[in-house]
Amino acid sequence: MMIGRFRVWSLLGALLLGLPAWADEAPEADVAGVPAPAPRLGWIDEARVAASGDGSEWLLHGATWNEQRFSPLDQIHRRNVGELGLAWSQATGTSRGLEATPIVVDGVMFATTSWSRVLALDAATGEVLWRYDPKVPGWKARHACCDVVNRGVAVWKGRVFVGTIDGRLIALDAATGEPIWEVLTVDPERPYTITGAPRVVKGRIVIGNGGADLGVRGYVSAYEPEDGALVWRFYTVPASVEGPHEHPELELAARTWSPDSVFESGLGGTVWDSLAYDPELDLLYVGVGNSSIYDPQKRSPGGGDNLFLASILALRPDTGRLVWHYQTTPGEAWDYTATQHMILAELELGGKHRKVLMQAPKNGFFYVLDRATGELLKADKYVFVSWASHVDLATGRPAVRSEARWSQQMALVAPAVVGGHSWHPMSFSPRTGLVYVPAIELTYAFRPDPSYRYRRGRWNTAEDTPGLAAEVEGYEDMNLSPCSPTRLLAWDPVTGQERWSVPFSEAVSAGVLSTAGDLVFYGGADRFQAFDARTGVRLWADDVGTGIMAPAVTYRVAGEQYVAVLAGVGGSLGGHFVRLADRNEGRILAWKLGGKAAVPEPAPRPAGVVQAPRLELETHTVARGRELYHEYCHFCHGMGAKASGLYPDLRFSSRQTHDQWNDIVLGGIRSAQGMASFADVVDAADAAALHAYVVSRALHEPNLPQRLASWFARNACIPARWLAD
Numbered sequence: 001m002m003i004g005r006f007r008v009w010s011l012l013g014a015l016l017l018g019l020p021a022w023a024d025e026a027p028e029a030d031v032a033g034v035p036a037p038a039p040r041l042g043w044i045d046e047a048r049v050a051a052s053g054d055g056s057e058w059l060l061h062g063a064t065w066n067e068q069r070f071s072p073l074d075q076i077h078r079r080n081v082g083e084l085g086l087a088w089s090q091a092t093g094t095s096r097g098l099e100a101t102p103i104v105v106d107g108v109m110f111a112t113t114s115w116s117r118v119l120a121l122d123a124a125t126g127e128v129l130w131r132y133d134p135k136v137p138g139w140k141a142r143h144a145c146c147d148v149v150n151r152g153v154a155v156w157k158g159r160v161f162v163g164t165i166d167g168r169l170i171a172l173d174a175a176t177g178e179p180i181w182e183v184l185t186v187d188p189e190r191p192y193t194i195t196g197a198p199r200v201v202k203g204r205i206v207i208g209n210g211g212a213d214l215g216v217r218g219y220v221s222a223y224e225p226e227d228g229a230l231v232w233r234f235y236t237v238p239a240s241v242e243g244p245h246e247h248p249e250l251e252l253a254a255r256t257w258s259p260d261s262v263f264e265s266g267l268g269g270t271v272w273d274s275l276a277y278d279p280e281l282d283l284l285y286v287g288v289g290n291s292s293i294y295d296p297q298k299r300s301p302g303g304g305d306n307l308f309l310a311s312i313l314a315l316r317p318d319t320g321r322l323v324w325h326y327q328t329t330p331g332e333a334w335d336y337t338a339t340q341h342m343i344l345a346e347l348e349l350g351g352k353h354r355k356v357l358m359q360a361p362k363n364g365f366f367y368v369l370d371r372a373t374g375e376l377l378k379a380d381k382y383v384f385v386s387w388a389s390h391v392d393l394a395t396g397r398p399a400v401r402s403e404a405r406w407s408q409q410m411a412l413v414a415p416a417v418v419g420g421h422s423w424h425p426m427s428f429s430p431r432t433g434l435v436y437v438p439a440i441e442l443t444y445a446f447r448p449d450p451s452y453r454y455r456r457g458r459w460n461t462a463e464d465t466p467g468l469a470a471e472v473e474g475y476e477d478m479n480l481s482p483c484s485p486t487r488l489l490a491w492d493p494v495t496g497q498e499r500w501s502v503p504f505s506e507a508v509s510a511g512v513l514s515t516a517g518d519l520v521f522y523g524g525a526d527r528f529q530a531f532d533a534r535t536g537v538r539l540w541a542d543d544v545g546t547g548i549m550a551p552a553v554t555y556r557v558a559g560e561q562y563v564a565v566l567a568g569v570g571g572s573l574g575g576h577f578v579r580l581a582d583r584n585e586g587r588i589l590a591w592k593l594g595g596k597a598a599v600p601e602p603a604p605r606p607a608g609v610v611q612a613p614r615l616e617l618e619t620h621t622v623a624r625g626r627e628l629y630h631e632y633c634h635f636c637h638g639m640g641a642k643a644s645g646l647y648p649d650l651r652f653s654s655r656q657t658h659d660q661w662n663d664i665v666l667g668g669i670r671s672a673q674g675m676a677s678f679a680d681v682v683d684a685a686d687a688a689a690l691h692a693y694v695v696s697r698a699l700h701e702p703n704l705p706q707r708l709a710s711w712f713a714r715n716a717c718i719p720a721r722w723l724a725d
């Protein structure tokens with residue numbers, strides 16, 4: 001019998017509630033130092049941020065400018081955390097990845113969900129006050145490397161700012177959710193996306209973008225909050241070697257690129273997530289991403305370090321001029337972004353008091369820099385690292401191992417492209433002096449494509465994914481199943497060593513919150529949990545049915561401390577890694593001491609059957625289909641046509657879907673749901689080959705678990721450190 005595990009896809013329509021005109025009921029805002037007229041909802045400004053030391057509100061993305069994500073609230077602490085109960089939960093009406101950090105001000109929570117949608121809720125009850133949908137076109141999902149996620153809004157002087165997947169920056173009225181202005185921050189002809197949260201620095205909205213895996217030129221921009229006028233823009237990579245350059249820093253950068261660089265690809269260097277600000281030094285810190293075209297020999301033959309890829313930049317927030325830069329991965333070749341969360345703190349290092357910037361970028365080294373000068377103080381491996389033996393503190397440069405170079409032959413490299421740590425925010429507790437890092441231990445196979453050429457708008461890494469897929473067919477899980485793919489790691493930045501860590505057998509990494517109650521809050525596969533910040537002992541957990549990737553926030557309303565988080569997996573893990581047992585029903589959840597709300601029951605994925613038609617499967621057609629599939633489809637539908645459940649597993653599609661194959665793949669009838677037409681890159685013969693491949697995989701499915709089961713019986717899981725040095 002053709003019975004397999006049916007991981008159904010369900011995209012819930014947005015819940016359209018009839019909402020009251022809420023502005024009239026705005027609670028009396030408790031704002032110090034705001035001039036007349038009467039305080040408006042969400043009136044956050046410098047004075048309010050300065051006066052917010054008690055942590056009762058979560059005013060900025062990283063809690064404070066220094067992005068420590070530490071809360072001074074301690075009503076919930078190590079001894080009473082066991083009394084936490086759910087205060088409320090609210091369905092988001094989404095079934096894709098949720099990554100946002102909510103902003104909480106005036107008793108209202110502002111959060112974003114999939115497709116860059118925004119909602120405002122009562123932070124004490126979870127009641128929805130308004131929703132805003134920027135109506136991103138469904139086809140734009142093809143440009144999002146890692147799901148249609150969004151990491152949150154900025155709230156400033158009564159306005160809510162959100163960046164959208166299609167590259168717009170939008171200002172909303174905080175009281176009503178009505179749009180006030182919108183600007184397009186990107187070239188719409190290019191596969192740019194925005195998933196990061198805007199920050200307000202010196203009264204300007206700062207926003208970057210993503211898209212390097214497909215091919216774009218990275219930059220970060222500052223806009224006026226009043227009308228969206230552009231103030232400055234800093235490009236992270238040059239448009240040519242010879243110029244003219246948009247700004248002087250690009251002359252320095254251009255010297256590190258060869259004249260034969262594929263400038264047409266944009267070269268990458270996207271600023272897709274982290275920013276931090278030091279008001280005393282008046283420096284804005286910018287994390288810069290990976291290359292477009294990962295293989296440096298294809299990207300910039302004979303080139304050098306390729307500045308400012310994979311770098312940390314310190315800019316003047318008023319002008320966007322560069323003060324210093326540090327490149328973590330010169331000549332970047334492994335998707336080693338330096339866009340990971342940056343934390344600003346004060347440390348005693350070598351008998352000296354230092355203002356530092358800390359980052360655990362994808363490349364697996366934990367960096368401590370003097371943030372006034374950019375001087376490298378420490379760089380220690382926080383996960384297993386195979387690409388470099390160490391970083392020379394005198395030169396700041398990594399000692400790259402030749403085995404990690406993959407321009408000529410396949411190489412297994414750790415950390416993987418998802419990084420030793422990805423976008424999931426870490427947290428620094430000044431009480432313990434520890435940084436809590438959501439670490440990932442994965443190894444990745446880079447296989448070069450000798451015939452690679454840049455192709456506009458497509459995935460442009462210069463990898464031979466179809467070749468890899470053909471090699472590992474039937475063993476797709478092989479290099480993706482280490483024993484403990486994720487770890488919550490307590491890192492001592494002074495000694496450069498791990499203090500404690502908690503391993504997890506699931507691949508769902510999550511953001512971190514630490515509090516003055518000496519607790520560390522962390523999500524994971526399907527639960528929300530609290531650990532002792534000093535020892536790593538798990539003190540409390542609640543099973544919530546939906547996986548949690550987002551970082552939690554905490555705040556106080558009417559004297560009660562709440563801890564809130566968004567639940568919903570996806571993101572870069574979307575097409576791979578995770579195997580969902582339940583429907584991925586997006587939710588916002590909040591706990592407090594003695595909370596009595598019921599945790600919503602997760603809906604299991606119904607079991608299903610293979611309904612694929614028994615097509616005549618010719619070997620060469622199937623092979624062609626496999627190639628096309630791993631060129632265009634596997635990012636979402638999974639390697640080997642084996643999906644996570646987040647996107648439909650095509651092996652288990654209904655007969656009706658099989659009958660509509662061409663209407664879906666070429667005709668684009670499901671475009672609004674995020675399944676765009678691929679008619680621009682595949683023709684009818686290709687679509688038939690794709691279908692043949694998927695059907696071949698569906699008909700093989702009943703045997704697959706047995707084959708894999710026997711394989712896994714011998715190799716239960718792969719230690720991430722099997723490449724030991």
Ligand code: HEC
Pocket residue numbers: 009010011141142143629632633634635636637647648649650652653654657661664665670673674675676678682690
């Ligand atoms: C950017 C992500 C993405 C990519 C890439 C992608 N798809 Fe999809 N696909 C989706 C989503 C999302 C859905 C579900 C749409 C819906 O809810 O109706 C879907 C649905 C489908 C369906 C219907 C499945 C069912 O059981 O309902 C088919 C068939 C399909 N895709 C084929 C393909 C093929 C073939 C390719 C490669 C040429 C491809 N897709 C590439 C996101 C993607």
